[in-house]
Amino acid sequence: MTLAARCVGFRTCIFSLLTITTLFAYGVLPAEAATRTGHPSFLQSMEAAALGAVSPSTTPQGSGSGQVMTPLDANSSGHDDIVALTRPTIVRVLVHFVGTTTVPAFKVNLEKLSWSVGATSGSQTMQIPYELYETGTGFVVNPNGYILTDAHVVSPAELQKVIAGAALLKVMASVEAGMTAKENAYLNRIHTQAQYEQLGIDGVAFILDHISMPNASKVVVLSPGKTIHATSTGAIASSALLTQIQNSNSNAVKAQVASLMQSGISATIVSVNNNFLNDEKDVALLHVPETNLPALTIGSSRAVQTGDPIYVFGYPANADFGGLNDEPVFTSGVIDAQKPSTLNTFNYLETDAKVSPGSSGSPVINANGNAIGMLTLGISNASGGDSFSLATPISLASAVLADHSIATSTPGSYAAHVRAGIALKNAQHCKAAITEFQAAESKNNVFGDSSKYLDPYITACNALIASGRSLDTPWDYVRNWVFNQDSFFWVLLVIGVLAVTAASSTLLFLVRRNKSEEQTIDVLKSELGHLEQIGAATSAGIAQTVSHPAATAAASPHDPALDLLTGYIRNARAADQTDEVIRAALATAGWKSEEIEAGFLALGR
Structure with a gap:
């Protein structure tokens, strides 16, 4: 891999004209620098430390091993809600760095362990051209075109380090070439290896302080899965072009990438932290001239707990940078731990989610579909253990959004x-x-x-x-x-209805019976009063009636005695008196037995 392709985190250096060979061609490195083995031990320490300063200890997940993430089924049960909420907000960011940087002449004092600006026989002011294409992932956070990604996707900071390290190696090669054995022995004696290592690191920092580079010359956001027209040739191309892009100086490949850049949606860098290599706040804010975009909801990283499930949507290239996917890949994992940053200003979110190069800037999404972090680094275990990924907490991005008054939640979103x-x-x-x-x-x-x-x-x-x-x-x-009721419910319902019907019928019968009895009692009371009146009349006049039946009969075409007798019997029966009781009462009143029987016969017994 070229120095220029030593990309921190998950961004992918898909095409670079700044290779070690290019540095050789522009005189930054002598041709023998990559192969010499006999230079003094203190120079070895310095160069190793300098290369360590420009080559990150963290590596892209799967780089050099052929390992790539295994995607989840985005339509599987339990994931479709997360996918629906997040997928339309995920974008691919394509970046082009091109220009020339000036590296001033500088020199090193090996006795005083210091660096200074000044020309020497081995160090002259250099004009170094560079060109680099990179890709990363971003996500829309506001419908009006605001997109978050990692600073290292659009910042030239790493490229500057590469150039600084190469310039330092050139100076050290010149120093070595002019050094005598006596000087070598002396310098090895007066300083320790650790001091020379620090001198190499300080040298890179010194050079960085004296060179500058602008941010990416062009940043575009690609429309995944859509046909892209290459305006230069009129040919139809798409993101599939990137399957043929390798680290190469090929003009044909360069033209293909350039066509993609022309066809993407131009983005403006609103904010980028070019100091992310020191403070580790790896956040950049972009803007595209689009409105009414789907936007991902920003959550909170404060409530994140170890063991929480998370999801990642990113645009990875394959492990050897041989191509890019048209669609973002969806993976899942859990939060393994929270680890403090170097300056202890925030905690990284460590996850076991499998993530590949190209996913820098991907949102880390919680089970509610909210962004809680941004992927920034992949850590490969040199001993062969599991690799893991680090994400900056979303609170860093929220602070950037607040600084620019960017709302992250809008009605009707x-x-x-x-x-x-x-x-x-x-x-x-x-x-x-x-x-x-x-x-x-x-x-x-x-x-x-x-x-x-x-x-x-x-x-x-x-x-x-x-x-x-x-x-x-x-x-x-x-x-x-x-x-939605089952058969058992309906059985219980029928039983209940029958029980209620039976109970209701019984209650109705009892009510009616009670009412009938009340009516009967009222009738009996009425008849009893009537009988009492009859009884009184009978007691007062029955003897007279019995004594003068002929006179009574002569006064009426009917037999009044018989009418009186049958009326009494009828009323007495209505009062539930038995015939025996009625006969006894009439006999007591003075009626003869044949008259009594005549009364019963008149009523038909």
Whole structure:
């Protein structure tokens, strides 16, 4: 791998014209620098330390080993909600560095262990041209085109370190060439190896203080999965072009990458921390001239706990930088630990999620679909153990957004519609859910067609509506409740209805019977009063009636005595008196037995 391709973290140096060979060609390194083995031990220490300063101890996940991330099924159960919320917000960032940097002449004092500006026979002011293409991942955080990514994706800081290290090696090669054996022995005696190592590190820092480079010359955001027209030739190209891009000086490859740059959406660097190699706050903010974009919800990294599940969406290249995927890859893992930064100003989020080069700037997403971190580094275990990834907490990015007054949550946003739609669908309010999903799909889909991820929800809702299981009206609730009861419920219901019916019938019978008895009692009371009156009349006049039946009979065509007798018998019977009691009462009143029997005969017994 070239010095220029020693990319910190997960960004991918997909094409570089700044190779060691290029540095040789411009006189930065003597041709023998890469192969000499006999130079003094103190110079070996200095050069090793200098190279260590420009070559990160962290390496891209899978680089050099052929290891690539294993994607999850983005449509599998349990992941589809996260995918629907996040996928349309993920973008690929393509960066082009090109220009010339000036490295002033400088020299080293090996006795005083110091560096200074000044020309020597081996060090002259150098004009070094450079050109570098890189790719990373970003995510939209505001509908008005604001995108977060890692600073090292768009910052020239690492490229400056590469140039500084190469310039230092040139100076040290010149020093070695002019050194005598006596001087070598003397210098090895007066200073320790550790002091010379520090001198090498200080040399890189010294050179960095005296050179400067602008930020990326051009930053674009690609439209994944969409046809890209190369304006220079009129040919149709796409991100698939990158499958042929290798670290090469090929003009043909350069032209292909350039066509992609021309076809992407130009982005402006709003903010980038070019000091990220020191303070480790690896955050940059970009802006594209687009509106109404789906935006990822910014969460909080304060509540993150070890063991929390996380998801990662990123645009990796393959392990040997041989190509780029058209679609972001979706992986998952857990938070293994939180580790302090070098300056102890924040805690990195360590995760076991498998991530490949090209994923720098990818959001780390929690189970609620909120961004809680940004991928920045991959740590490879030299002993063969598991590798892991580090993410900066989202609080660093939130501070940058706050500094630029960028809102991260807006009414009617893509995320708000999707969350509302999912909640309504889960509650089976499908007509309202479809309205929310369609509102989400109406957002700007320049970075990914959201309908691909939302249409399955709409299809599922339409199926519920067609089956009558959607709960959109009060009647739907009743119908759905009825249809969802099992046979055991209906057996219990029938038994209950029968029991209630039986109880109601019994109660009605008892009420009616009670009412009938009350009516009977009222009749009896009335008849009893009437009988009492008859009895009184009978007691007062029965003897007279009995004594003068002929006179009574002569006064009427009917037999009044018989009428009186039958009337008494009828009323007495109505009062539930037995015939024997009636006969005894009449006999006591003075009626003859044949008259009494005549009365009963008149009533037909």
